[in-house]
Amino acid sequence: MELSEHLFRHEAGRMVATLTRIFGVHNLSLAEDVVQEAFCRALEIWGFRGVPENPSAWLMTTAKNRALDVLRRERTARTFAPELTRQLESEWTLAPTVEEEFGPTAVRDDELRMMFSCCTPRLSEEAQVALILHILCGFSVDEIAGAFVSSHAAIEKRITRSKKVLADSKKLFDVSGSDDFARRLPVVQRTLYLLFNEGYHGASSERAVRSELCQEAMRLTSMLLRNSLGAIPSSYALAALMSLNAARLPARVVSGNLTMLVEQDRSQFDQSLAEEGLKLLEHSATGPEISDYHVEAAIAWVHTSTQRPEDTDWATIISLYDRLMAIRPSPVVALNRAIAIAQREGPQRGLEEIRAIRDLERLAKYPFYHAALGEFEVRIGHFQDARHHFASALSLARNPMERSFFEQRIAACK
Amino acid sequence: MNEFVFLYRGGSRDGSPAEIQQVMQKWMNWFKELAEKGHVKDRGQPLERVGKLVSGKRKTVTDGPFAEAKDVVGGYTLIVAKDLNEAAELSKGCPILERDGEVEVRPVMKLNM
Numbered sequence: 001m002e003l004s005e006h007l008f009r010h011e012a013g014r015m016v017a018t019l020t021r022i023f024g025v026h027n028l029s030l031a032e033d034v035v036q037e038a039f040c041r042a043l044e045i046w047g048f049r050g051v052p053e054n055p056s057a058w059l060m061t062t063a064k065n066r067a068l069d070v071l072r073r074e075r076t077a078r079t080f081a082p083e084l085t086r087q088l089e090s091e092w093t094l095a096p097t098v099e100e101e102f103g104p105t106a107v108r109d110d111e112l113r114m115m116f117s118c119c120t121p122r123l124s125e126e127a128q129v130a131l132i133l134h135i136l137c138g139f140s141v142d143e144i145a146g147a148f149v150s151s152h153a154a155i156e157k158r159i160t161r162s163k164k165v166l167a168d169s170k171k172l173f174d175v176s177g178s179d180d181f182a183r184r185l186p187v188v189q190r191t192l193y194l195l196f197n198e199g200y201h202g203a204s205s206e207r208a209v210r211s212e213l214c215q216e217a218m219r220l221t222s223m224l225l226r227n228s229l230g231a232i233p234s235s236y237a238l239a240a241l242m243s244l245n246a247a248r249l250p251a252r253v254v255s256g257n258l259t260m261l262v263e264q265d266r267s268q269f270d271q272s273l274a275e276e277g278l279k280l281l282e283h284s285a286t287g288p289e290i291s292d293y294h295v296e297a298a299i300a301w302v303h304t305s306t307q308r309p310e311d312t313d314w315a316t317i318i319s320l321y322d323r324l325m326a327i328r329p330s331p332v333v334a335l336n337r338a339i340a341i342a343q344r345e346g347p348q349r350g351l352e353e354i355r356a357i358r359d360l361e362r363l364a365k366y367p368f369y370h371a372a373l374g375e376f377e378v379r380i381g382h383f384q385d386a387r388h389h390f391a392s393a394l395s396l397a398r399n400p401m402e403r404s405f406f407e408q409r410i411a412a413c414k
Numbered sequence: 415m416n417e418f419v420f421l422y423r424g425g426s427r428d429g430s431p432a433e434i435q436q437v438m439q440k441w442m443n444w445f446k447e448l449a450e451k452g453h454v455k456d457r458g459q460p461l462e463r464v465g466k467l468v469s470g471k472r473k474t475v476t477d478g479p480f481a482e483a484k485d486v487v488g489g490y491t492l493i494v495a496k497d498l499n500e501a502a503e504l505s506k507g508c509p510i511l512e513r514d515g516e517v518e519v520r521p522v523m524k525l526n527m
Binding site for chain 1: 427430460488489
């Protein structure tokens with residue numbers, strides 16, 4: 001039997017979430033040990049005897065049995081989840097309680113509970129993203145360091161510290177309280193948005209890594225949509241913007257090279273993701289609130305649904321960027337708006353808009369700011385200036401893929 | 415054709431979920447390849463890493479583990495090969511070797527009657 005590619009990673013997230021629910025968040029590392037043990041058993045037994053009929057159920061049962069051992073052996077030495085203490089103390093209720101906690105509905109809630117717990121305001125956004133990748137997506141420190149093009153030591157420090165903060169938080173987040181849920185939800189959405197962007201715009205040059213991060217963000221967002229409190233219009237809008245952008249990912253990175261939006265081959269767009277995105281966008285169009293995710297999803301839809309780049313409806317895109325600036329102003333949004341204006345009104349206007357950006361200095365380290373200036377100068381015919389800007393972009397490039405892209409632009413300045 | 419036992423010793427139990435899944439896949443592929451070439455007499459069994467050790471005339475029973483983790487036998491397989499050299503050659507494909515483990519290759523004694 002063929003295993004799905006990410007089975008172990010995804011099951012790791014589910015098992016840790018459920019075990020932490022039973023053991024208590026202070027026993028996070030114990031939960032992780034039990035999960036590792038379950039994988040080692042799978043390695044040894046499946047290696048010899050083949051993959052069982054239902055691999056997920058096999059892993060969950062193994063984790064459950066191991067959890068029962070641990071609970072029986074250590075119930076005098078350790079305290080477990082405070083809200084389950086009584087049920088876990090008595091042999092009469094221990095097994096049924098653990099059985100119930102490993103039921104499919106309970107496990108689904110556990111993953112959501114863990115996601116909300118990782119998004120604690122006591123952690124920075126980067127730390128939340130790393131923690132979610134580690135705990136819920138089953139990525140090791142090395143795998144995360146690889147995806148972020150960061151050092152092992154830096155990521156290890158971030159994750160160790162984050163895990164400590166989580167373990168010290170005494171209690172997992174309560175996903176049944178609607179007020180707390182509504183307050184925490186925007187933080188969770190933001191973290192998933194950043195996770196997606198790490199894949200979409202991030203530093204890694206490997207297409208596989210990038211699409212994996214995007215897929216993880218989409219998988220976790222779909223968990224939000226399966227919960228009655230999580231399935232609100234802004235969550236649908238977030239899911240829509242992910243699907244619509246992910247649909248363009250195959251055309252964005254072609255055989256290890258970045259492609260400019262205006263040159264992207266539309267036939268390479270993933271049609272089923274685009275359709276999925278449109279459905280989600282329609283679901284998001286209820287209620288009075290228009291979130292930044294709605295606006296970004298709408299921009300992505302304009303790009304994804306346009307057959308030929310030259311037919312792009314830049315007027316609509318500009319007005320959407322105006323709207324985004326009103327909801328979530330930032331120099332990067334302003335830059336994208338300037339690029340859209342240049343497409344419609346010419347490079348000269350693009351340069352004017354860029355010069356008018358507030359906090360322009362915050363873009364100084366952003367390679368695509370210099371690249372945008374370069375593109376405008378090329379179109380005006382100022383090749384020397386353009387070369388100069390592309391050289392600045394090149395010096396800030398974060399990976400070989402970006403480097404070769406800027407090198408090609410420099411070479412084209414003739 | 416002669417029979418041999420592969421004893422798998424040690425082997426790292428570390429690794430990310432994705433890595434462990436890959437190693438597991440390699441074990442299955444390796445067994446499949448050996449079986450297709452007719453070298454597997456009995457796939458054998460994986461062994462638990464705990465147990466009891468019974469020793470001496472006094473039959474003292476102690477709890478395992480009996481050895482350093484790197485020496486613990488984690489399983490065995492019964493292999494068919496031309497000779498010891500071929501059996502050793504076959505063992506080189508075992509994924510345990512990439513994970514700090516060893517394969518002990520031992521000929522099964524023949525009854526020369």
